Amino acid sequence: MLIFATSDKGGTGRSVTTSNITYRRALQGRDVCYLDFDFGSPTVGAIFSVNSALRGTTKGGLHSYLQGRIPEPQRLDVWSESDRNSLRNKPPGAGRLVLLPGDQGGGEFSSTPETVKRCVKLFLRLEEEFELCMVDLSAGRSYATEIALAATADPEMRMVRSRWLVFHRWTRQHIIAASGLVYGERGIIDIGAARGHDREALRNSIRFVRTAVVDPNSPELAGLRSTQVAWLRDCNTELQELASRYNVGRTVTLGSVPLDPVLQWREQLISDNDVWARQVANQETVQAFDELAKRLTDEQAWEGL
Amino acid sequence: MKIQPRQQLLEIWRATTRTSIQNGEWQWGGRDRSNSISDAEQLLCLLAPATEVAAFRLDRPDQTAEDVLGALRDFGDSVEIPRRIVRLLTEYMQRYTDESGTPVFSGGSYFVAPDPARPPTKEQLALDMVDSFSASVTLTLATIGFVRVFRTVVRRDDILAELAALESMASTRLTAAIIGLLRSFSIFVFDADSDEGRRLCRTVNQAGLPERRVLDELRESLREIRAGLRDVTIGVRRVEGLENPNRLFECGWSWGITKGAPQVETVEKIGEQREGVAQAAPYLYFTVLALDGIEDLFSERTRILGLLNDEQVRLSRLLQQRWDLTQQYWSTIASFGTGRWPLEDLPWQTTDGRESDYFSLLVTSVMVQDLPGRRASTADLGRVGLVLNELANRARITRRPFEKDPAVAMHSPGVAFELEGTEELGGPRLSWRASDFAPLLLRRATRIASLLPDTEARSRLLGLADQIWDHLVSRRIREGTARDLWDQPSGAFAGVAEHYQQASWYYTSRVVQCLVTAANIVGNRPLPSELLSGIAKDLLSEAEHLFDQELLGGSTEAGPAMRGTLQEIQTNLRRARTIISDRPGSAMVRVTEALLVLDRLAAAREDMGGAG
Numbered sequence: 059m060l061i062f063a064t065s066d067k068g069g070t071g072r073s074v075t076t077s078n079i080t081y082r083r084a085l086q087g088r089d090v091c092y093l094d095f096d097f098g099s100p101t102v103g104a105i106f107s108v109n110s111a112l113r114g115t116t117k118g119g120l121h122s123y124l125q126g127r128i129p130e131p132q133r134l135d136v137w138s139e140s141d142r143n144s145l146r147n148k149p150p151g152a153g154r155l156v157l158l159p160g161d162q163g164g165g166e167f168s169s170t171p172e173t174v175k176r177c178v179k180l181f182l183r184l185e186e187e188f189e190l191c192m193v194d195l196s197a198g199r200s201y202a203t204e205i206a207l208a209a210t211a212d213p214e215m216r217m218v219r220s221r222w223l224v225f226h227r228w229t230r231q232h233i234i235a236a237s238g239l240v241y242g243e244r245g246i247i248d249i250g251a252a253r254g255h256d257r258e259a260l261r262n263s264i265r266f267v268r269t270a271v272v273d274p275n276s277p278e279l280a281g282l283r284s285t286q287v288a289w290l291r292d293c294n295t296e297l298q299e300l301a302s303r304y305n306v307g308r309t310v311t312l313g314s315v316p317l318d319p320v321l322q323w324r325e326q327l328i329s330d331n332d333v334w335a336r337q338v339a340n341q342e343t344v345q346a347f348d349e350l351a352k353r354l355t356d357e358q359a360w361e362g363l
Numbered sequence: 364m365k366i367q368p369r370q371q372l373l374e375i376w377r378a379t380t381r382t383s384i385q386n387g388e389w390q391w392g393g394r395d396r397s398n399s400i401s402d403a404e405q406l407l408c409l410l411a412p413a414t415e416v417a418a419f420r421l422d423r424p425d426q427t428a429e430d431v432l433g434a435l436r437d438f439g440d441s442v443e444i445p446r447r448i449v450r451l452l453t454e455y456m457q458r459y460t461d462e463s464g465t466p467v468f469s470g471g472s473y474f475v476a477p478d479p480a481r482p483p484t485k486e487q488l489a490l491d492m493v494d495s496f497s498a499s500v501t502l503t504l505a506t507i508g509f510v511r512v513f514r515t516v517v518r519r520d521d522i523l524a525e526l527a528a529l530e531s532m533a534s535t536r537l538t539a540a541i542i543g544l545l546r547s548f549s550i551f552v553f554d555a556d557s558d559e560g561r562r563l564c565r566t567v568n569q570a571g572l573p574e575r576r577v578l579d580e581l582r583e584s585l586r587e588i589r590a591g592l593r594d595v596t597i598g599v600r601r602v603e604g605l606e607n608p609n610r611l612f613e614c615g616w617s618w619g620i621t622k623g624a625p626q627v628e629t630v631e632k633i634g635e636q637r638e639g640v641a642q643a644a645p646y647l648y649f650t651v652l653a654l655d656g657i658e659d660l661f662s663e664r665t666r667i668l669g670l671l672n673d674e675q676v677r678l679s680r681l682l683q684q685r686w687d688l689t690q691q692y693w694s695t696i697a698s699f700g701t702g703r704w705p706l707e708d709l710p711w712q713t714t715d716g717r718e719s720d721y722f723s724l725l726v727t728s729v730m731v732q733d734l735p736g737r738r739a740s741t742a743d744l745g746r747v748g749l750v751l752n753e754l755a756n757r758a759r760i761t762r763r764p765f766e767k768d769p770a771v772a773m774h775s776p777g778v779a780f781e782l783e784g785t786e787e788l789g790g791p792r793l794s795w796r797a798s799d800f801a802p803l804l805l806r807r808a809t810r811i812a813s814l815l816p817d818t819e820a821r822s823r824l825l826g827l828a829d830q831i832w833d834h835l836v837s838r839r840i841r842e843g844t845a846r847d848l849w850d851q852p853s854g855a856f857a858g859v860a861e862h863y864q865q866a867s868w869y870y871t872s873r874v875v876q877c878l879v880t881a882a883n884i885v886g887n888r889p890l891p892s893e894l895l896s897g898i899a900k901d902l903l904s905e906a907e908h909l910f911d912q913e914l915l916g917g918s919t920e921a922g923p924a925m926r927g928t929l930q931e932i933q934t935n936l937r938r939a940r941t942i943i944s945d946r947p948g949s950a951m952v953r954v955t956e957a958l959l960v961l962d963r964l965a966a967a968r969e970d971m972g973g974a975g
Contacts, residue, residue: 258518299426302425302516308427308441309516358439362518363445363519363522
């Protein structure tokens with residue numbers, strides 16, 4: 059199955075959340091790969107602490123492949139290439155965790171029929187090898203999104219399931235923007251329909267993920283004054299109403315990730331070590347990732363209303 | 364109020380799903396097994412709060428509160444919960460519709476046979492009951508409202524089809540229930556010098572007047588009602604002698620469709636209108652139930668959401684007329700005369716010669732429903748409040764029972780009354796048992812409290828409500844899957860030997876109804892006290908005057924410390940002015956805070972004067 063991750067605005071924590079979900083899925087024993095389609099700024103190496111590809115690879119990444127300069131994009135196995143101790147060595151029971159980075163210094167490029175064809179070929183090959191392919195797209199309406207929509211509409215791909223995650227922060231502006239990215243003019247559904255997707259089916263394969271969410275009822279907010287909490291709860295209710303009006307409500311949300319200092323200050327994977335041994339990250343955050351990783355393929359979560 | 368409706372209702376929801384869902388399957392029926400009434404009551408435990416209290420709505424899954432979702436976790440997530448409810452409602456509607464498409468309102472396992480050796484026949488168990496008509500009106504209105512709102516957020520065709528099917532079944536059932544209620548209305552006419560007549564005379568004659576005078580006055584005050592009843596013909600068999608002013612009458616609801624009740628013509632397809640066997644005389648218990656159910660038909664919610672179709676509007680107008688007449692009749696009888704009310708003469712005696720405090724409570728219930736319409740005076744409301752207080756004492760809710768106290772039987776096993784006419788289908792004459800004294804009392808007490816404009820009388824009545832609530836809490840089931848539900852009478856009455864494991868939906872749904880009433884009262888604005896209002900206004904005007912003086916003295920020029928202080932005073936005063944009409948108490952605290960700061964400034968200046 060292909061999972062495309064996108065967001066309307068930058069800074070939603072899309073890449074770091076997607077990476078964490080991928081990592082959790084691998085820990086749950088599944089074979090997964092991660093494709094860095096954020097062509098403007100390849101960063102996946104940094105999140106997974108693969109120093110040889112911190113800002114993209116020099117040995118022929120996705121840019122070179124899609125533009126037809128090389129026959130195969132480079133693959134990096136996280137369990138052996140990562141420079142972080144807690145990521146090195148595959149934990150017992152875990153599945154494969156493979157990265158397909160972009161080129162160092164690569165930039166955005168437009169979509170041509172050839173690019174799309176090469177993309178389809180890559181997806182089909184990866185689909186055979188992996189249970190899940192996570193494709194991290196650039197923020198907003200990008201060429202990467204267009205390539206993805208065109209590739210998934212290709213007749214050769216009709217047997218491959220694909221789903222979309224739209225990340226947004228739990229704020230007024232982000233809710234409206236996320237809704238616009240999906241339902242708005244030249245939004246995902248519009249472009250998808252132009253490329254041959256069925257509107258309803260495409261809409262049903264899109265779910266939202268809320269990031270950096272401050273839960274007004276959480277015990278973590280013990281430091282706030284009661285007046286602040288009272289106000290925060292009202293804001294939260296208002297946001298819920300807004301989200302519902304913009305079709306970004308709970309029923310189309312796959313999950314939410316709480317605000318976590320580790321994610322905020324150092325955009326990286328949260329390992330069990332960070333939670334249990336070093337205690338710098340919160341258990342709730344890891345739980346949220348785990349939950350999201352499971353729900354990606356949980357049919358009930360995608361049934362909808 | 365000691366009752367915390369939100370927390371309590373959530374606890375009941377958790378318990379209801381816990382005990383009803385076993386191995387992922389919904390289990391109908393509790394202690395009294397499954398029947399059309401008990402199953403409706405079981406569903407209403409979930410649906411009544413969801414439709415009547417804004418915070419508990421489930422029809423907009425995007426906006427449901429987290430704690431509400433948490434309470435229904437056994438159903439699944441926010442998407443799954445409304446779908447499960449839709450499936451349950453559909454199952455209910457199908458379960459109680461027979462092969463010919465006729466909705467079934469049978470009493471089933473709620474019937475009580477006098478002799479265990481002679482069980483009721485199948486035909487008897489299938490008899491339609493007013494209890495079921497009334498519960499169905501409430502349930503189907505809740506269902507239709509739920510579907511209408513939920514439909515707006517659904518896009519999937521299969522779910523939309525499911526909703527359309529449910530709505531149409533609910534609508535059919537609603538029409539059938541309305542017609543059932545029309546056909547079980549009854550007028551009972553008797554001679555003034557019959558046993559019934561003499562009993563009615565005794566009840567209303569609290570001043571000890573000569574019989575002739577009482578009868579004349581009674582006839583006079585019932586004249587309009589008598590005239591109104593003459594127009595009541597649809598679904599009711601013609602009664603002889605109503606025109607004769609020398610005869611007396613009673614009106615209200617019998618236990619089921621009355622014997623010889625004609626069919627009601629309707630354009631709706633509701634299947635067969637069965638023949639009735641019920642005695643054509645009102646039963647107080649079923650009258651109260653019917654009035655409660657009918658009230659939902661013309662509630663604000665029903666009107667705003669437009670839940671009734673044209674035919675149902677036409678039929679419910681007929682019911683409304685009967686509702687008004689019945690209400691007026693019983694209010695007139697209960698408060699007859701100039702001195703002591705017949706209602707205050709406990710216990711109430713029915714015209715067939717039975718006496719019980721439970722009947723007094725039922726008559727009070729009818730009266731209470733009528734009070735807002737009659738714009739009852741505070742004094743009248745206070746008097747009804749005192750009756751409720753007295754009833755709580757006599758029923759051993761606010762007083763301890765003595766050994767072998769007969770009042771306990773009113774709660775457990777409950778007051779039984781024979782259903783005259785059931786024997787016509789072969790088998791024994793069946794009875795019905797009512798054990799809802801405490802929740803009924805609580806519901807009426809909170810309702811009157813919400814009407815009372817006088818804060819003192821109001822808080823006295825709310826105090827009574829708290830005491831009844833304590834009683835109810837002590838009757839909760841304490842262990843097993845049904846824990847936190849009702850009813851375990853031995854928790855309050857040591858003399859009761861029975862120990863129950865399973866929930867009684869009859870009782871629990873009535874407690875839920877009380878909590879819903881309480882939640883709506885708490886949700887309203889607090890009643891402002893005139894005394895507090897007056898003081899707050901005077902305080903505010905003094906404070907504003909002093910503040911103006913301070914400004915006149917040129918304090919604004921006096922640097923940042925003084926500016927900050929003045930700003931604080933001004934903010935407090937402005938806030939006080941905004942809230943003074945709704946919350947005079949809170950406004951007063953704001954003003955006193957401002958006055959304190961102003962006085963500190965004044966005191967400091969005085970000291971300077973003294974030194975100089």
